[in-house]
Amino acid sequence: MQGSKGILLESGTNELEIIEFELGDNRFGINVIKVKEIIQPIPVTSIPHAHPHVEGIIQLRGEVLPVVNLYKALGLTTVPQDPQEKFIVAEFNKQMVVFHVGNVTQIHRFSWQQIEKPSDMYQGGSSQIIGVIKFNNDMILLLDFEKIMVDINPESGIRMDEVKKLGQRERSEKKIIVAEDSPLLRQLLLDTLSEAGYVNLEFFENGQDAYQYLEHEAQGGTIEDSVHLVITDIEMPQMDGHHFTKKIKTHPVLEKLPVVIFSSLITDDLRHKGNQVGAIEQISKPDIAELILKIDTHIL
Helix, strand or coil, X not given: CCCCCCCCCCCCCCEEEEXXXXXXXXXXXXXXXXXXXXEXXXXXXXXXXXXXXXXXXXXXXXXXXXXXXXXXXXXXXXXXXXCCCEEEEEEECCEEEEEEECCEEEEEEEEHHHEXXXXXXXXXXXXXXXXXXXXXXXXXXXXXXXHHHHHHCHHHXXXXXXXXXXXXCCCCCCEEEEECCCHHHHXXXXXXXXXXXXXXXXXXXXXXXXXXXXXXXXXHCCCCCCCCEEEECCXXXXXXXXXXXXXXXXXXXXXXXXXXXXXXXXXXXXXXXXXXXXXXXXXXXXXXXXXXXXXXXXXX
């Protein structure tokens, strides 16, 4: 499946490609655009005092990469020996990591509208599941790989100390709309943006809800007085950030709004997707200080 990126040639279609893989009897998915390649397992070098979920490190084409055992990271009690097990080499949040999984089965194309948000009743506050896909009388669970990595290394997440270094500013009159499906990230963005002086914030769990709000605000024929900037993630159920941005930029009133994409999927290979839909900035998580500095330049 190497070279699977690029299957989706157009941006803003509200579709994604999922690579399905197995862990025991469970079926999980990872967004194709996170995946660099899929390889057969190779010998892993153990690291003393490593996190329990980290098997060790491997050397791949001159790069030293950590290997995360997804069975352990997801709290599965048994780690069966699967003769078809694979290593998924992934890139996101400006890092490369290898995930040790069972059999990798196939690639599916879905609309984000087909992906249901997990219920709080069964996922719990610390779940690593960001979406549920009903498929062929079964379910594929879409994993929050960013959270899995932050649980292993909290320093890889958003850090408040970077924001404090920016100093005091008064920006309370500026209204920002934020579309972010992760409750953890919504709280972190609330804390960090507020620390930076941006306290007039409105949060939405997906692009669809945020777009409906903006449409309502634009009914009077103007938007500049009520909303000043939009921040959006890319991976969100119902409507992803690229499609959300495209709809804003093709709306006769909303097109004037600056849209900043803040996502773990901002890489040199994928930046063109945000450019195609009209994003004014694209910033990789967890660079919160850069996000705030870019907001400063677009909100006068």
